[in-house]
Amino acid sequence: MDGRAPVARGSAMIRIIGGLVFLLLINTPALARGTGDLGLFIERASSSVQIVETSGNTSIGSVSGLGDLSHASVVYSRDQRYAYVFGRDGGLTKVDILNAEISQRKMQSGNSIGGAISQDGRLVAVSNYKPGGVKVFDADTLELVADIPATFGDNNQRSKVIGLVDAPEGKFVFALWDAGEIWILDMSQRDKPVVEKFKNIGRNPYDALITGDGRYYIAGLFGEDGMAMLDLWNLSAGVKRILPDYGKGEQKLPVYKMPHLEGWAVAGNLAFVPAIGAHEVLVINMRDWREAGRIKVHGQPIFVMARPDGRQVWVNFAIPNNDTIQVIDTQTLAVIKQLKPGKGVLHMEFEPRGEEVWLSVRDENRVEVYDTRSFERRNSIPATKPSGIFFTARAHRIGL
Amino acid sequence: MKPITWLALSLILSTSPAAASDGISSEREQELQNLLIQDCGSCHGLQMKGGLGPALLPEMLRGKSAEYLSTVILHGRTGTAMPPWRFLLSEAEARWMAERLLQGVAQ
Numbered sequence: 197m198d199g200r201a202p203v204a205r206g207s208a209m210i211r212i213i214g215g216l217v218f219l220l221l222i223n224t225p226a227l228a229r230g231t232g233d234l235g236l237f238i239e240r241a242s243s244s245v246q247i248v249e250t251s252g253n254t255s256i257g258s259v260s261g262l263g264d265l266s267h268a269s270v271v272y273s274r275d276q277r278y279a280y281v282f283g284r285d286g287g288l289t290k291v292d293i294l295n296a297e298i299s300q301r302k303m304q305s306g307n308s309i310g311g312a313i314s315q316d317g318r319l320v321a322v323s324n325y326k327p328g329g330v331k332v333f334d335a336d337t338l339e340l341v342a343d344i345p346a347t348f349g350d351n352n353q354r355s356k357v358i359g360l361v362d363a364p365e366g367k368f369v370f371a372l373w374d375a376g377e378i379w380i381l382d383m384s385q386r387d388k389p390v391v392e393k394f395k396n397i398g399r400n401p402y403d404a405l406i407t408g409d410g411r412y413y414i415a416g417l418f419g420e421d422g423m424a425m426l427d428l429w430n431l432s433a434g435v436k437r438i439l440p441d442y443g444k445g446e447q448k449l450p451v452y453k454m455p456h457l458e459g460w461a462v463a464g465n466l467a468f469v470p471a472i473g474a475h476e477v478l479v480i481n482m483r484d485w486r487e488a489g490r491i492k493v494h495g496q497p498i499f500v501m502a503r504p505d506g507r508q509v510w511v512n513f514a515i516p517n518n519d520t521i522q523v524i525d526t527q528t529l530a531v532i533k534q535l536k537p538g539k540g541v542l543h544m545e546f547e548p549r550g551e552e553v554w555l556s557v558r559d560e561n562r563v564e565v566y567d568t569r570s571f572e573r574r575n576s577i578p579a580t581k582p583s584g585i586f587f588t589a590r591a592h593r594i595g596l
Numbered sequence: 597m598k599p600i601t602w603l604a605l606s607l608i609l610s611t612s613p614a615a616a617s618d619g620i621s622s623e624r625e626q627e628l629q630n631l632l633i634q635d636c637g638s639c640h641g642l643q644m645k646g647g648l649g650p651a652l653l654p655e656m657l658r659g660k661s662a663e664y665l666s667t668v669i670l671h672g673r674t675g676t677a678m679p680p681w682r683f684l685l686s687e688a689e690a691r692w693m694a695e696r697l698l699q700g701v702a703q
Contacts, residue, residue, distance in 0.1 A: 241642065266642040284641055307646055325647060356648065373648070418677055450672065450679035453638055454648065515635050516684055540634070558634065581634065
């Protein structure tokens with residue numbers, strides 16, 4: 197009996213506090229928090245995103261009405277409040293992640309593939325498949341600033357554009373899938389866009405990345421061996437082929453999903469990239485750009501991503517091996533862990549300092565959080581066909 | 597005619613997708629539908645309006661037979677990014693997908 201009263205009082209107190217918290221929640225402006233631990237993930241089949249926070253690993257909101265989000269990607273404003281979501285259907289949506297609402301939305305093309313935000317955060321560029329080219333918008337208003345058609349050949353055909361990234365000194369860099377070219381778009385004077393073209397870089401560049409220092413732009417080639425590399429500090433040297441002998445004379449395995457080159461998995465002087473048509477991760481020595489090894493992995497690698505400290509590289513795979521993650525130790529180049537998070541592991545995103553990693557498990561409608569030291573699962577968040585995961589720390593990284 | 601024979605005959609004669617799917621369990625059909633939208637959709641768009649790969653809407657495929665489409669699905673197209681799916685799909689499954697494409701996948 198003695199014990200009961202305090203408990204009852206306690207629960208009444210909890211209810212009162214709960215009520216107060218509720219009142220606070222509905223009355224306090226959502227702005228009263230930082231955004232450095234926020235992010236979002238794409239729910240590609242339901243045209244929505246969920247807004248998440250990585251301190252407690254929870255979902256804190258949802259925004260819908262974003263169109264066809266297959267292959268959607270995201271960049272962030274430099275204040276880390278707005279997410280620019282690039283949809284497949286050409287939709288460009290500016291999402292206010294603090295208030296969980298659409299700030300602006302524009303249909304800017306018929307079919308698009310990704311985008312980038314300029315070094316100064318004032319311009320957002322979108323790479324389009326149809327009509328092929330790049331459009332540049334004002335980051336505040338989403339008004340069109342520049343339209344750069346990706347024309348090539350004698351008949352002015354339009355090429356699909358892939359691998360669009362931001363680069364230092366107000367530039368964007370991208371590659372032309374159909375034309376086999378790399379273009380640099382200088383937007384440092386927004387009313388005077390300047391394009392510099394590099395031709396014959398190789399057949400069918402499928403994706404590209406820029407190193408974290410903004411110096412090297414590297415495009416993966418689907419149509420031939422090796423990768424095309426442009427040193428932005430030495431443009432007169434032109435585009436060079438790296439790993440030219442990779443895969444020569446070997447029978448290629450079917451590629452059921454195009455690998456992604458996102459960020460640059462670097463540990464010391466070694467870079468890690470997905471092979472194409474082989475179940476291998478390629479290791480490149482960045483001092484001489486030669487192959488430094490090949491690591492046998494579980495399937496066709498899609499994302500090859502380094503933990504922010506560079507000690508581990510996490511790899512996911514194309515169908516039918518997309519239920520698996522492998523972790524490579526970058527010192528020994530050995531696979532040290534294999535995880536089976538579930539069917540359809542599409543993407544992964546490390547928390548800014550890498551103690552945890554988030555995985556989207558599309559076919560099981562979950563986003564999962566793993567500890568990268570113990571490899572234990574920390575949390576599981578219900579989601580509808582989740583794909584890309586993007587944290588606001590990207591706002592301050594070149595090329596992301 | 598015995599009912600069972602009649603059923604078999606109607607399955608052969610009918611051109612509805614239910615008939616085309618004979619031999620494919622409804623569970624597998626769900627997997628195939630998911631594969632079609634999500635994995636084919638990676639290149640062709642979740643609504644088949646195209647991406648790195650061409651649009652596969654019924655109006656784009658007009659005049660193409662289910663045989664032709666299932667051959668492309670099974671064997672891929674050399675020189676393009678379209679891979680051969682025969683390592684993951686049976687002929688009947690490829691045919692089922694081809695017919696789904698001809699009807700229109702997007703709901």
